[in-house]
Amino acid sequence: MLETIWFLLWGVLWAIYFMLDGYDLGIGTLVPFLGKTDRDRRVMFNSMGPFWDGNEVWLITAGGVTFAAFPKAYAVMFSGLYIPLMLLLFALIIRGVSLEFRHQVDSPAWRRVWDWGATIGSFLPALILGVAFSNIFMGLPLDENGVFQGSFLLLFNPYGLVGGVLFVLLFAMHGALWLSIKSDGDLQQRAAATARRLWPVLVGVIGVFVVLTVFYTNLLANYLQNPLMLVLLAVPVLALVLLRQQIGREDWWFAWGLSAALIGGLTLFGVVGLYPALLPSSISPEYSITIANAASSTLTLSIMLGVTLVFIPIVAGYQFWLHKTFAHKITDKELNQDGAY
Amino acid sequence: MDVLMLSRLQFAMATMFHFIFVPLTLGLSILVAIMETKYVRTGDEMYKRMTKFWGKLFVINFVLGVVTGITLEFQFGTNWSRYSEFVGDIFGSLLAIEATTSFFLESTFLGAWIFGWTILTPKMHAACIWIVAIASNLSAVWILLANAFMQNPVGYVIRNGRAELDNFFTVLTNPFGWQQYVHTLSGAFTLAGFFIMGVSAYHLLKKQHVEFFTRSFKMGMYFAMIFSVLVALQGHHHAQEVGRIQPAKLAAMESLWETQENAPMYLLVVPDEKNERNAIELFGIPGGLSFLAHGSFDTPVQGLKDWPEEDRPPVLLTFLSFRVMVGIGTLLPILCIWAFLRRNKLTETPKLLRVLLYAIPLPYIAIEAGWVVAEVGRQPWIVYGLMRTADAVSPIVTSQVAFSLVSLTLLYALLGALDIYLLYKFAKKGPAEA
Secondary structure: OHHHHHHHHHHHHHHHHHHHHHHHHHHHHHHHHHOOOHHHHHHHHHHHOOOHHHHHHHHHHHHHHHHHHOHHHHHHHHHHOHHHHHHHHHHHHHHHHHHHHHHHOOOHHHHHHHHHHHHHHHHHHHHHHHHHHHHHHHOEOEOOOOOEOOOHHHHOOHHHHHHHHHHHHHHHHHHHHHHHHHOOHHHHHHHHHHHHHHHHHHHHHHHHHHHHHHHHOOOHHHHHHOHHHHHHHHHHHHHHHHHHHHHHHOOHHHHHHHHHHHHHHHHHHHHHHHOOEEEOEOOOHHHOEEHHHHOOOHHHHHHHHHHHHHHHHHHHHHHHHHHHHOOOOOOHHHHOOOOOO | OOHHHHHHHHHHHHHHHHHHHHHHHHHHHHHHHHHHHHHHHHOOHHHHHHHHHHHHHHHHHHHHHHHHHHHHHHHHHHHOHHHHHHHHHHHHHHHHHHHHHHHHHHHHHHHHHHHOOOOOOHHHHHHHHHHHHHHHHHHHHHHHHHHHHHHOOOOEEEEOOEEEEOOHHHHHOOHHHHHHHHHHHHHHHHHHHHHHHHHHHHHHHOOOOHHHHHHHHHHHHHHHHHHHHHHHHHHHHHHHHHHHHOHHHHHHHHOOOOOEOOOOEEEEEEEEOOOOEEEEEEEEEOOHHHHHHHOOOOOOEOOHHHOOHHHOOOHHHHHHHHHHHHHHHHHHHHHHHHHHHOOOOHHHOHHHHHHHHHOOHHHHHHHHHHHHHHHHOOOOEEEOOOEEHHHOOOOOOHHHHHHHHHHHHHHHHHHHHHHHHHHHHHHHHOOOOO
């Protein structure tokens, strides 16, 4: 029971990470497309300025909770996906310093370097996380000792690649919507147009991904056993449909919330399909890393559950406060203050 | 080189690089918070300028600390997966608690602080930097308790082939961890104090912004004075604790080969690891080591030969690092006293200012050396007495680690250079005009 709760929490924490840092990564990816002038790009960076660091901590927490609640899953996931995780790490490092370094030197060449740093450092994590999670949905080539057999190039199979593209698009949509909230004028028009244009593409890629999921993964087995659980699918489907409507009505907050629900819903749909495995093995189901063979002791799981249930709502509370405090459109006054990106 | 050696090098590189930024974050956050509080209380614009000037250096440094910190969490899984599996029940929990209780606070409220100058009320703004300061220092509790489990594992049982939590309270009250906490924090605060004194000294030497930097200097000085004395005094207790819990580390720190009562303390020692002796031992204080280690002159101190060779830490590196740390640790309070005596005649004492400017790297070196003592001196164990480092490494291939080590080193070299360039640029530029 405790293990199952932790399995769900594990999925929820990853979902929150995608829902929050997703818009940062999306905006970073969109910089070359939407940031025509230096002011545009500054608005884009400042639109995530107060948030990106706090959002990134959800990744640290998701990683830390995997370590604490399912040490074996953490060990196998991070060592098995060694090269992708290193690339993810380098990209996130570059993203962080790009945001902070860009405004420190008043030179167009310097700024151009960090514009690209922010773009690559945002695009790559989206791609890698998508590829990694699709491959986890598919099953990793894990032997009886949980050792990843074969080259990491195996990860770039059709399903993994579609998953990577899907994450990039989901985050780009999420970012375009956040930018629509935070900017005005010409840039806002372009961000809105991007969201409108991305929507049909997103529908298409989600469709392809779902079809491939049927062929490549075993995720649906859980749902076929308990068809009632298919209602879970209602969340992303409904979010996707309503998203088009709200983009049309230009209610950006609502649209952004729906985009978050879409990201979270898809993530949880996949994670629930994995249950009880955290990392299925494609070599043999017996070698899968599951909640049964990977969970921490009952004592640790109980203590950590207490910590999580107390602190995560508090964190959500003050991060909500942060978003509310900085929800307004970015003004010139703000761009000119000390510390602005 | 094999996966083990490459992974150890990578861990050492990544951790030491990360720890260039952490101590300044820990200390400067508190000092900036004090400055801003003084501004809010008194309305004195100079304190606001101080907050902004030192705050800018703080933020540049902080971001480097954040991004290099992700590496550390990842590395346990990527390179030390067998270790992670073995201790995740306890070690992983401490890291997860750190993230949920401290790191979130730090990162969220720093965002509000950086961008909130015109949006938040002055009181709320000052509260944000206090939250950052407290959360940073709280975060150190969890990280050091996690490290303490590697140094002095407590509160566990071996079950299901791994270390499982037996008593959480015992893990939280690990005396080794709290010793490390006081030691690390007081060292970090000393570093921050010297950083402020050094940067201020640069401007005072040029006789520019004299009032601004005299005020800053004094804050840094009092901070450094208190904590450089504390870190030295408490360091002595910490070393005694090491002697009780990790006697092989203490023997390596002192390069003591033979167990002896009345063990002397030599001022000059040149270890000769190959022949299990010291090539040179000069200026001995009879019974000095026995006294320092155990508080009495005739208590025996265990020598390295008490352990089979495969159970001994690398002697030369541990020994030298310890000497460097203690040497600098002795010098810093003396510099503080000198600065204190000249505190009202700073611009008339260029010699002091020049020394303090060039002393900025010293606490950094001492702190890094201290961690070398702690981590290298713990070898060959990754968890003292429970798991060997050689048994902890991931089942990965050499080319993977070679790739990550080389790329990470290049990336970090670039970041380090940029960070120094930016800190130098803004430190030199001085505060904005009133």
